Amino acid sequence: MAKLYSGAEIVFKCLEDQNVEHIFGYPGGAVLPIYDExxxxxxxxxxxVRHEQGAGHAAEGYARSTGKPGVVLVTSGxxxxxxxxxLTDAYMDSVPLVCISGQVPTHLIGTDAFQECDTTGITxxxxxxxWLVKDINDLPRIMHEAFExxxxxxxxxxxxxxxxxxxxxxxKYFMPKKEKKLKEKSPNRFNQKDIDQLVDLMKKASRPVFYxxxxxxxxxxxxxxxxxxxxxxxxxxxxxxxxxxxxxxxxDNQFLGMLGMHGTYEANNAMHDCDLLINIGARFDDRITxxxxxxxxxxxxxxxxxxxxxxxxxxxxxxxxxxxxSDVIKSTIRTLKKKNLNLEKSNKQKISKWWQQxxxxxxxxxxxxxxxxxxxxxxxxxxxxxxxxxxxxxxxxTEVGQHQMWAAxxxxxxxxxxxxxxxxxxxxxxxxxxxxxxxxxxxNKLVVDIAGEASILMTMQEISxxxxxxxxxxxxxxxxxxxGMVRQWQELLHEKNYSESYSEALPDFVKLAEAxxxxxxxxxxxxxxxEKIEEMININKPVIxxxxxxxxxxxxxxxxxGKPHNQMLLGPKDQEENKISVKGKALV
Amino acid sequence: MVKSKSAYSTPTKxxxxxxxxxxxxxxxEASVLSRxxxxxxxxxxxxxxxxxAEVDSKKNLSRITIxxxxxxxxxxxxxLQLKKLVPxxxxxxxxxxxxxxxxxxxALLKVAGNPGKIKKALNACKKCNPVxxxxxxxxxxxxxxxxxxxxxxxxxxxxxxxxxxxxxTGAVAMTRGAEIFN
Numbered sequence: 001m002a003k004l005y006s007g008a009e010i011v012f013k014c015l016e017d018q019n020v021e022h023i024f025g026y027p028g029g030a031v032l033p034i035y036d037e038x039x040x041x042x043x044x045x046x047x048x049v050r051h052e053q054g055a056g057h058a059a060e061g062y063a064r065s066t067g068k069p070g071v072v073l074v075t076s077g078x079x080x081x082x083x084x085x086x087l088t089d090a091y092m093d094s095v096p097l098v099c100i101s102g103q104v105p106t107h108l109i110g111t112d113a114f115q116e117c118d119t120t121g122i123t124x125x126x127x128x129x130x131w132l133v134k135d136i137n138d139l140p141r142i143m144h145e146a147f148e149x150x151x152x153x154x155x156x157x158x159x160x161x162x163x164x165x166x167x168x169x170x171x172k173y174f175m176p177k178k179e180k181k182l183k184e185k186s187p188n189r190f191n192q193k194d195i196d197q198l199v200d201l202m203k204k205a206s207r208p209v210f211y212x213x214x215x216x217x218x219x220x221x222x223x224x225x226x227x228x229x230x231x232x233x234x235x236x237x238x239x240x241x242x243x244x245x246x247x248x249x250x251x252d253n254q255f256l257g258m259l260g261m262h263g264t265y266e267a268n269n270a271m272h273d274c275d276l277l278i279n280i281g282a283r284f285d286d287r288i289t290x291x292x293x294x295x296x297x298x299x300x301x302x303x304x305x306x307x308x309x310x311x312x313x314x315x316x317x318x319x320x321x322x323x324x325x326s327d328v329i330k331s332t333i334r335t336l337k338k339k340n341l342n343l344e345k346s347n348k349q350k351i352s353k354w355w356q357q358x359x360x361x362x363x364x365x366x367x368x369x370x371x372x373x374x375x376x377x378x379x380x381x382x383x384x385x386x387x388x389x390x391x392x393x394x395x396x397x398t399e400v401g402q403h404q405m406w407a408a409x410x411x412x413x414x415x416x417x418x419x420x421x422x423x424x425x426x427x428x429x430x431x432x433x434x435x436x437x438x439x440x441x442x443x444n445k446l447v448v449d450i451a452g453e454a455s456i457l458m459t460m461q462e463i464s465x466x467x468x469x470x471x472x473x474x475x476x477x478x479x480x481x482x483x484g485m486v487r488q489w490q491e492l493l494h495e496k497n498y499s500e501s502y503s504e505a506l507p508d509f510v511k512l513a514e515a516x517x518x519x520x521x522x523x524x525x526x527x528x529x530x531e532k533i534e535e536m537i538n539i540n541k542p543v544i545x546x547x548x549x550x551x552x553x554x555x556x557x558x559x560x561x562g563k564p565h566n567q568m569l570l571g572p573k574d575q576e577e578n579k580i581s582v583k584g585k586a587l588v
Numbered sequence: 589m590v591k592s593k594s595a596y597s598t599p600t601k602x603x604x605x606x607x608x609x610x611x612x613x614x615x616x617e618a619s620v621l622s623r624x625x626x627x628x629x630x631x632x633x634x635x636x637x638x639x640x641a642e643v644d645s646k647k648n649l650s651r652i653t654i655x656x657x658x659x660x661x662x663x664x665x666x667x668l669q670l671k672k673l674v675p676x677x678x679x680x681x682x683x684x685x686x687x688x689x690x691x692x693x694x695a696l697l698k699v700a701g702n703p704g705k706i707k708k709a710l711n712a713c714k715k716c717n718p719v720x721x722x723x724x725x726x727x728x729x730x731x732x733x734x735x736x737x738x739x740x741x742x743x744x745x746x747x748x749x750x751x752x753x754x755x756x757t758g759a760v761a762m763t764r765g766a767e768i769f770n
Contacts, residue, residue: 124623125630129674132618149674286596309668312661561596 004170007136007162008037011100013173014143015044020071022047022062022440024055028075029115030102033167035073047440047469050461052079054433056086057459060095061437064420065395067220069096069150070437076102077115080161081122085427087157088126092424093243094218096155098146099127105165106134119161128156136169141176153187154307155218187306188323195331197319198278199339201300203347205276207354208236211259211288214243214423215281215305215325217416223247223326224416227280230329233336235348237358239267241282242408242423250412256358257367260288261559262405265366265568266358268557271296272565273357279303281325284314285424294564304328366557366570367409376526378403378478378549382410382450385476388533395438395447397421399431399455402484402555407450429458432475436462439471446474446537453479453546454503460512466542467517474536475544480551481506488554492569493561509546518542603659607636609691609761610663611680612670616642616650620675624652627673633658633666637693637736637758649677653760655684655736680761688764694757695739700727701750709749713742 005013011034015023024047027035038046049055052074059070070090074083080101090097104113120132129149131142142160150158202208210231216223224247231238231254238248239259248255257264259271271277277299282288289295292314301317303310304325311320321328369379382403396411397420398404404421413419420438422430431449439447449456456477466473478484486501513520519539523532523546536543556571614620621640628635636655643651656666663681670679682689699709706728710718716732716739723729732742736759743754 120619121622124619124626128672134618307672309665309672311668313665313668316661 002172005173006033006037007133007139007167007169007171008033009040010136010139010171010173011143011162011167012037012041012044014140014147015071016041017175018069018144018147020044020069023071023073024049024058024062024437025073026050026052026055026075026079028077028079028102030076030104030164031073031079031100031162031167032102033164034100034102034162046073047436047465049433049436049465051459052082053085053429054436054459054462054465056083056097056099057089057427057430057433058437058440058462058465059097059099060086060090060093060430061397061420061434062441063090063095063097063437064217064434065417065438066441067417069098069147069155072097072099074099074101075115076104076119077117079115080119081117084122084126085425087123087159089422089425089427089430090157091126091128093422094155094214095157096150097157098150099123099157099159101159101161102167103132103161103163106163107165109163119159123159126157127159130159130161132161133163133166136166136171139166139171140173144176154215154310188327189308190321190323190328190331192331192335194319194321195328195335198302198321198332199335201276201302201319202234202236202278202336205236205300206350207270207274207299207357208234208276208278208351209256209270209274210236210238210278210280211241211271211282212238212244212247212280213241213282216244216247217281219281219306219325221416223281223324223329226326226329226333230333230336233333235351236278237270237355239263239270241285241288242421244282245408246413246416246419249414251414258408259565260285261290262409262555262557263288263559264409265364265557265570266361268559268565268568269361270358274299277301279305279317280329281305283307283310286314289314290559291562291564296565364570364574366568366574368573369553369556369571370573371526372550373526375550376523376529376547378480378547378553379406379410380526381476381478381523381529381547381549382406384529385448385450385533386411388530389446389448389537393445394418395420395435395442395445397431397434397438397447397449399449399451399458400426400428401452401455401486402480402488402553403450403452403455403478405485405555406478411450428452428455430455432456432459432473433462433465435473435475436465436469436471439466439473440469443471447472448474448476451475451477452484453477453481453506453509454483457503457507463513463516463518463542463544471542472540473542475542476536477509477544477546478549479506479509479546480549480553482551484553485555491554492558509544513542513544516542516544518544520544520546522546522548524548603661605657605659606663607655607657607684608663609682609684609689609759610654610656610666610670611682611761612652612654613677613679614650614652614673615675615677616648617675620650621652623673623675624654624670627669628654628656628666631665631669633662639758639760653758655759682761690762690764691735691759692733692761693736693739693759694731694733695743696721696755697730697732697743697746697751698727698753699730699746699750700752702726705750709746709751712745712749716742 510520
């Protein structure tokens with residue numbers, strides 16, 4: 001007779017068979033049997049966080065920087081509800097997470113038992129799928145299915161809720177056979193005809209642009225390589241969403257920078273005026289499109305996505321190709337090479353006018369700012385951080401707000417999986433725990449969380465996790481004492497009524513760092529900035545870097561509310577030049 | 589017009605609304621209905637009526653029939669989103685006007701009153717395949733099967749004829765002819 005294993009053992013056997021090396025979690029009454037079993041599985045390292053939200057974000061950082069699913073282990077009730085923000089964040093940004101939660105014993109479910117909550121009910125809208133395990137014999141199948149659902153198609157979070165009695169109960173363990181489901185499984189639903197049509201449209205285009213997103217990153221490092229080949233083969237300009245940064249080198253001449261609400265002038269104008277828009281793995285988010293009615297009005301639109309429900313959700317497209325980005329680009333390159341050996345040259349001639357126009361837009365230098373030698377400008381701080389860290393393989397996470405946009409604008413990424421930011425949900429407090437997860441996965445790499453002083457306070461406790469596991473993460477706080485993005489919107493949209501956006505009584509971050517047992521550094525003027533950044537990089541311990549920046553700085557360029565792409569608000573320099581025309585200020 | 593102060597886009601024109609009947613084949617497991625219904629409520633889609641029951645106990649399959657209204661874009665989204673749910677096997681979509689599809693709803697009507705009134709009530713149901721399920725001197729329970737509109741009409745007409753209680757199902761659908769939906 002086959003050996004019987006307890007539910008807790010089965011959980012770990014599944015994790016081992018799924019090659020899980022790290023789990024992020026926090027113990028509690030309803031998961032104690034699983035925690036008890038941890039000691040018998042030395043190949044799995046548990047990272048104890050300080051709050052379950054931190055476990056979720058750390059697992060997200062881990063997943064996004066490695067391409068492997070992140071695993072979270074939490075207890076019932078508050079453990080599960082605390083992780084909901086991170087699950088929703090992962091759902092919005094398509095990050096593969098497997099969350100295992102404890103639950104009260106089956107006979108107590110529904111009785112309002114201690115630390116009971118309807119975990120599967122609460123997490124249903126923020127997971128791809130979830131399971132409440134009511135029979136121990138289902139556990140092996142469900143555990144493996146959880147990993148499959150999380151990592152296939154468009155990745156996302158899943159949750160397995162395991163009652164305490166199931167963790168004690170015994171059953172046989174088995175690896176489920178790959179059974180054929182009724183549902184069609186392959187994500188690729190395109191054929192050569194679609195690719196031919198794509199190539200044909202590319203051939204005819206005179207003002208084309210690639211608009212690429214997080215789907216390229218999720219498709220794996222190969223997809224980024226193919227993308228680079230495709231872009232160089234076609235000679236087309238390329239712009240990227242926030243999540244797609246790094247798929248294409250940020251310092252390449254064909255790269256127009258990020259697009260969208262705080263995207264560059266050239267990227268947004270190219271989107272507006274193009275005659276062919278090729279969306280690869282992006283989802284026409286509202287921060288990208290601006291006013292839908294006037295979004296890219298003159299273009300034929302192509303959408304390449306693994307998720308059929310992304311197609312025509314926001315923007316009606318002329319050609320949709322449902323499939324794994326990597327496979328689609330590969331087929332496209334093959335077809336291009338086979339059919340049109342000289343497309344590269346003929347295309348370049350055809351689109352040279354388009355490039356001239358783009359160069360004209362580029363002269364606006366929309367990311368420029370007026371630097372100062374008295375006060376540190378936040379953009380300058382990010383630029384210096386980039387210059388001083390670009391020689392090594394650096395991983396950047398961020399919180400949410402102005403600093404996030406400045407990081408996206410001024411830090412140039414050359415590789416995928418180096419940039420972890422909360423885009424869809426916009427979760428303040430994401431960056432610090434995410435940095436913890438990234439550092440766990442890459443212990444010898446430089447990991448920097450570009451942060452704001454308001455965001456960082458939301459998950460500050462995780463610095464304690466970093467100290468416990470000797471994770472030398474660098475928390476680079478652009479401290480302007482305001483919730484900067486809120487303050488900016490209040491200035492621009494609410495007559496400078498800065499309602500509750502100023503943080504009084506901020507902690508002394510240097511002392512705080514010391515209290516946690518890490519290193520605190522403060523920079524207060526531009527003169528000392530470089531030296532202090534170097535100091536930070538060279539410390540092999542967690543560092544909190546308190547960078548005091550200009551309090552009134554706004555993040556430009558910006559597409560104001562409900563405006564199309566070609567009506568951007570540019571920075572102060574441009575606003576000064578156009579003082580005469582009031583209209584010009586708003587419309588440029 | 590008041591200038592929008594929202595950082596989100598303002599709503600644009602809303603297209604023509606159509607009524608569709610959406611048929612979903614799902615694994616008959618705990619919480620599957622709440623996944624389907626939650627998808628509708630979470631994304632702001634309408635449910636006009638809902639019918640669900642197991643149709644194949646061997647394969648453990650249930651068939652959910654949902655009547656919904658939306659623009660063509662919304663209907664397309666509903667179908668694509670439904671297909672993404674793990675327990676969903678396939679999704680069918682029919683326009684209410686579709687001649688190739690039969691739609692039926694059932695209602696149980698309780699009428700109270702003297703035999704004369706009950707007879708009149710029964711007469712009013714004539715076009716809706718009435719079946720008398722229970723009858724006393726003072727009451728009758730009538731089962732009718734018809735389209736939504738017809739049942740609406742009958743219940744309206746029966747109000748003066750002693751209708752005291754109505755119980756209705758959602759619509760169920762089936763294609764005409766030998767072919768089955770794949």
